[in-house]
Amino acid sequence: MLSLCRATGALVLFAAQAILHIFTPPYYGREILRQMLRIGYFSLPVVGLTALFTGAVLALQIYIGGSRFNAEGVVASIVAIGIVRELGPVLGGLMVAGRVSASIAAELGTMRVTEQIDALTTLSTNPFKYLVAPRILAGVLTMPILVAVADTIGIMGGFLVGVNRLNFNASTYIANTVDFLQAGDIISGLIKAAVFGFIITLLGCYHGYNSGRGAQGVGTATTNAVVSASVLILAANYILTEMFFSA
Amino acid sequence: MKPKIELRDVHKSFGAKHVLRGVNLSVQKSESMVIIGGSGTGKSITIKSILGLVRPDKGEVWVDDIRADKARGKQRDALLNKFGMLFQGGALFDSLKVWENVAFRMRRRMSANDARDMAIEKLRRVGLGPDNADLFPAELSGGMQKRVGLARAIADDPEIIFFDEPTTGLDPIMSDVINDLIREVVVEMGATALTITHDMTSVRKIADKVAMLHNGVIQWTGPVGDLDTCGDPYIDQFIHGRAEGPIEALR
Numbered sequence: 001m002l003s004l005c006r007a008t009g010a011l012v013l014f015a016a017q018a019i020l021h022i023f024t025p026p027y028y029g030r031e032i033l034r035q036m037l038r039i040g041y042f043s044l045p046v047v048g049l050t051a052l053f054t055g056a057v058l059a060l061q062i063y064i065g066g067s068r069f070n071a072e073g074v075v076a077s078i079v080a081i082g083i084v085r086e087l088g089p090v091l092g093g094l095m096v097a098g099r100v101s102a103s104i105a106a107e108l109g110t111m112r113v114t115e116q117i118d119a120l121t122t123l124s125t126n127p128f129k130y131l132v133a134p135r136i137l138a139g140v141l142t143m144p145i146l147v148a149v150a151d152t153i154g155i156m157g158g159f160l161v162g163v164n165r166l167n168f169n170a171s172t173y174i175a176n177t178v179d180f181l182q183a184g185d186i187i188s189g190l191i192k193a194a195v196f197g198f199i200i201t202l203l204g205c206y207h208g209y210n211s212g213r214g215a216q217g218v219g220t221a222t223t224n225a226v227v228s229a230s231v232l233i234l235a236a237n238y239i240l241t242e243m244f245f246s247a
Numbered sequence: 248m249k250p251k252i253e254l255r256d257v258h259k260s261f262g263a264k265h266v267l268r269g270v271n272l273s274v275q276k277s278e279s280m281v282i283i284g285g286s287g288t289g290k291s292i293t294i295k296s297i298l299g300l301v302r303p304d305k306g307e308v309w310v311d312d313i314r315a316d317k318a319r320g321k322q323r324d325a326l327l328n329k330f331g332m333l334f335q336g337g338a339l340f341d342s343l344k345v346w347e348n349v350a351f352r353m354r355r356r357m358s359a360n361d362a363r364d365m366a367i368e369k370l371r372r373v374g375l376g377p378d379n380a381d382l383f384p385a386e387l388s389g390g391m392q393k394r395v396g397l398a399r400a401i402a403d404d405p406e407i408i409f410f411d412e413p414t415t416g417l418d419p420i421m422s423d424v425i426n427d428l429i430r431e432v433v434v435e436m437g438a439t440a441l442t443i444t445h446d447m448t449s450v451r452k453i454a455d456k457v458a459m460l461h462n463g464v465i466q467w468t469g470p471v472g473d474l475d476t477c478g479d480p481y482i483d484q485f486i487h488g489r490a491e492g493p494i495e496a497l498r
Contacts, residue, residue: 026355110341118300119338122409123352123399124327 014206021133035138040146047092051150055157076173077180079158084189088151093196097229101204105225108208109218136201143197144190188244196233203229251276251439257306266292268463279440281450284460290443331405335412337392339384346380349398369398390421410442426452
């Protein structure tokens with residue numbers, strides 16, 4: 001219990017320091033762009049495929065479930081709402097947590113072990129500004145874009161199954177998707193994505209930066225980053241959903 | 248004369264392990280001091296205490312007129328600008344090309360082209376051709392990585408240069424090349440140098456003065472020429488590499 005409190009305190013202090021460095025110069029624009037590419041662009045295939053199959057399965061399941069009480073017609077709207085509010089950000093977040101959080105933890109952990117982080121300090125460069133702040137900022141800025149693309153692909157997955165497999169009329173499907181989707185659904189999903197981007201990059205940086213010595217230390221840091229980011233995403237998702245839709 | 252670097256009664260512990268138990272050391276301007284001592288005696292911690300990478304539990308660290316262990320913010324930035332450091336494993340940034348590593352500090356105040364030209368000049372200074380500038384560190388041999396590390400350490404003409412085990416892992420010929428380079432750049436630049444090593448060939452080549460660290464304190468310090476005649480039993484055992492003597496060897 002005591003070690004949990006200590007770890008939570010250390011993480012909060014790390015996050016506070018990271019946020020402070022995001023808003024104070026110097027800024028490393030090239031590093032931010034590089035991380036945005038790495039987090040956003042290179043995660044697109046895995047997040048896109050996840051969204052495509054999730055949308056497709058969702059359409060099938062809603063159709064099968066809905067047919068029990070003659071509600072097959074709600075497939076398009078429920079696929080859209082389900083993807084945009086929940087499955088897009090959460091599944092996208094979990095996939096990115098597996099890919100990016102692990103990669104950040106492994107990279108920073110290796111830099112710690114090989115004294116590259118100490119080298120940054122001796123070169124008058126604050127490691128928080130150069131390593132941590134650009135990654136967190138890139139995560140927060142990129143995840144909403146990534147999830148917006150994933151939402152579109154997920155809805156398209158549902159559309160493909162709806163039209164080709166379940167014989168829905170294409171224009172009716174699209175009309176049902178657009179008509180039932182509200183701005184609040186989209187905005188809440190994108191805010192969730194930004195929060196998840198913060199969690200993923202923060203935990204990757206935290207575990208990597210504080211990595212133990214040797215290959216085992218880096219391995220442990222990587223595992224801890226993925227596990228803690230995944231659990232925190234699910235916990236944060238519940239809290240955010242309560243905040244957005246409890247009224 | 249006021250020392251360039253001075254450590255006064257510096258203590259540092261990690262849990263129950265007392266690494267430094269009151270280190271006192273003075274390094275004069277433009278002097279090349281080498282700290283010798285067995286593995287795990289706290290040589291690296293001593294250097295890291297000066298750089299502020301490790302905070303001493305007790306004692307004072309002075310660099311010029313600045314209390315280095317208390318320096319924060321802009322004062323610490325100004326202090327760090329005086330230093331260059333060659334790390335034991337090179338500590339080159341994997342994601343950056345060789346020239347970007349060398350020019351890392353200079354990139355802030357000059358264009359990419361100027362920084363690249365400057366980096367190529369520094370690489371030439373350590374015996375590496377311009378064809379290496381666009382390689383990544385992983386594409387270089389261990390000896391070449393040390394040279395790039397050395398080029399990065401001297402790139403901004405620092406007042407103080409630290410060398411952490413500069414010849415570890417190198418063959419004897421490459422070790423001699425690195426020792427010569429270190430001596431040359433230190434003499435040429437007039438920099439104050441602090442080296443930690445247990446390679447006695449390096450000590451004799453690089454040092455003006457030698458300090459022996461054992462049991463968390465400086466056991467002996469003096470000119471390199473006095474090493475063989477000082478009569479200190481710790482020095483005598485260490486420089487002759489004997490298992491028998493006051494320094495306990497684990498068996």
